[in-house]
């Protein structure tokens with residue numbers, strides 16, 4: 001049963017020292033009760049209090065790690081039901097299904113190629129989900145070893161026969177794969193195996209009530225590195241299960257569901273499968289496993305995930321430093337824009353289209369677009385002058401002329417005054433850059 005803010009407050013030092021980032025101990029207690037912080041943020045809490053606070057000090061959804069080193073996949077540790085309340089932290093991991101009877105090397109070559117660069121961000125698929133279709137321990141073990149050897153990404157092993165799983169899990173235990181899955185029929189053997197090889201364990205229920213009971217049985221055996229699968233595969237039912245699990249974990253502190261969740265797609269058509277996976281990314285799968293594996297199928301899913309897991313209070317930004325586009329020379333033009341990612345990359349694309357090498361200097365406007373940042377007083381003549389100086393633009397070019405976005409032509413005077421540079425008012429829309437560049441800078 002969850003503790004109230006006042007019950008937690010009674011156990012705190014009550015010094016209001018603010019070291020936890022909250023103005024008072026009471027504010028911290030309220031945040032802890034709501035699952036929006038963790039007890040370890042208060043460095044002064046006593047051991048007795050830690051014990052007394054018990055479940056209240058644990059995050060509503062446990063952090064579970066799959067894999068090792070740079071490509072470790074972190075699931076869970078979420079505190080919000082709604083993204084607009086704060087943000088979501090650990091993007092849904094995307095795992096691509098590979099069967100142990102397939103040409104593993106060829107499938108892994110395709111998998112390793114599933115990476116994309118878009119608006120300055122790098123999108124990747126996170127895991128291989130190796131399924132034992134052969135039913136043969138030696139085949140599954142050899143396939144697991146091949147996966148471990150041919151990708152540095154994390155992976156999961158799918159097999160409900162604990163004896164078959166054991167050989168593969170032991171062979172690749174150092175890579176900490178997720179073992180899928182403990183069920184009512186095998187949970188004792190699977191839990192013992194997961195404990196032995198120290199790998200996270202997926203728990204597959206037969207609906208939510210059954211899953212909660214199974215989780216309790218496994219935690220009583222002393223294992224808590226769990227990822228939960230309700231066992232359903234029909235889209236609306238899985239969505240309902242994932243939503244209920246998240247709600248119960250975050251709002252009611254129902255400990256049996258205080259673990260990250262996972263879902264499998266079930267559609268045969270790849271595009272329907274991506275839609276299904278998108279539903280699970282939206283609410284609230286920590287991991288989604290799918291068969292679709294072509295670039296054009298995966299890109300929309302990763303784009304949707306990226307969108308959902310950005311901080312709604314923080315626009316996507318590029319670094320506010322000068323970038324050279326093409327083989328620049330001291331004659332190259334200098335374009336001014338803002339560091340809002342979408343604006344920057346549209347300008348960059350059009351400068352490339354102009355085929356005239358140039359410098360683009362994005363001004364730090366906290367990731368706000370041109371007109372909005374001008375209205376907010378972030379894009380000013382002084383800010384442009386400062387950026388020109390900090391980026392040593394005078395040393396890079398043999399002229400002192402900059403191109404200002406047409407929408408903020410009104411800044412021309414203050415920019416010239418603050419910087420000493422001459423302003424050339426550019427087009428209002430980035431699409432006008434190629435013709436503008438040809439008119440002013442073509443030799």
Ligand code: SF4
Pocket residue numbers: 012013014015016017018019020021022023024025026028041042043044045
């Ligand atoms: S760090 Fe601990 S003692 Fe200090 S204000 Fe926060 S809760 Fe209170």
